[in-house]
Amino acid sequence: MLEVEVRQMATAFLIHQDRVLMMKKAKSKIFHFEFWGGIGGHMEPNELNYPMEASYREIEEETGIKKDDIKNFKLNYILLENNSGEIRQQYVYFGETRHMNVRPSDEGELYWISKNELSSLYTSKMIGLTLEHYLTHTNNTPNILLGAMMTNNESKPEIQWSIINETFGF
DSSP states (O other): OOOEEEEEOOOEEEETTTTTEEEESSOHHHHSEEEEEEEEEEEEEEGOOHHHHHHHHHHHHHHHOHHHHHEEEEEEEEEEEEEEEEEEEEEEEEESSSOOOOOOOOSSSEEEEGGGGGGGSSSSSHHHHHHHHHHHOOOOOHHHHHEEEEOTTTTEEEEEEEEEEOOOOO
């Protein structure tokens, strides 16, 4: 029997006017080259049922931005991906900041990137497709979208999106 490890992560994209806070990393466990991502990381064992709290913790640790400086913080996406036999579940939040003041991070370099420049950054395929989806949809709905990485008939990676509806009591 093949045992599959599950890795849970929380990621945030903070917006100030028309700019998104992105982190440029020299390399990671996945990539051995420079790439871009949001603010976040692996959830601690005590955060597994509280991904929003994990996200707030990561934001403060990596940027210095405090919870009180963020408004309209919302879970927009839950992403699933099978990567080398490991299931990765990522909770992706978007929110607005009152200011652009960040402190240097040990995790990577922080930059405020114009929304229309995001598609030119080298990101993971999953994050790139998620940002593209977010920017091309008004996303003012209360829905949370579940995204699963798939390969289409041309062997091109894509995300299959599904709305996670609230359950209705019967």
